[in-house]
Amino acid sequence: WVRCTVRDGGPGFRSEDLPHVFEPFFSKRRGGTGLGLSIVQRILEEHQGVIRLRNHPEGGAEVTLLLPAVSSPVSTQHVDSLAS
Ligand SMILES: Nc1ncnc2c1ncn2[C@@H]1O[C@H](COP(=O)(O)OP(=O)(O)O)[C@@H](O)[C@H]1O
């Protein structure tokens, strides 16, 4: 897996919001569309990936994206087929 984790310096996810944050148009942010996390989750699913949310123990919202790593023989083959 390739893992990308980002963490912000805000108050973190509110526990009552967490069950809903991936629902399209769910937003508790002024001016929000509620589309950000639902679109990201869709993109990850389409690439057999996973998105995980939590509040960091030392504060802030933390988002982890996991994507399956392509094994090197496949990626070599892909590069070769592009070159020929
Ligand atoms: N970094 C964050 N910290 C705390 N809550 C967040 C964070 N990102 C998203 N949320 C919660 O999830 C909801 C949905 O987020 P998102 O899909 O990005 O839509 P939007 O940003 O337009 O509200 C937010 O309205 C908020 O309640």
Ligand SMILES: [Mg+2]
């Ligand atoms: Mg957002």
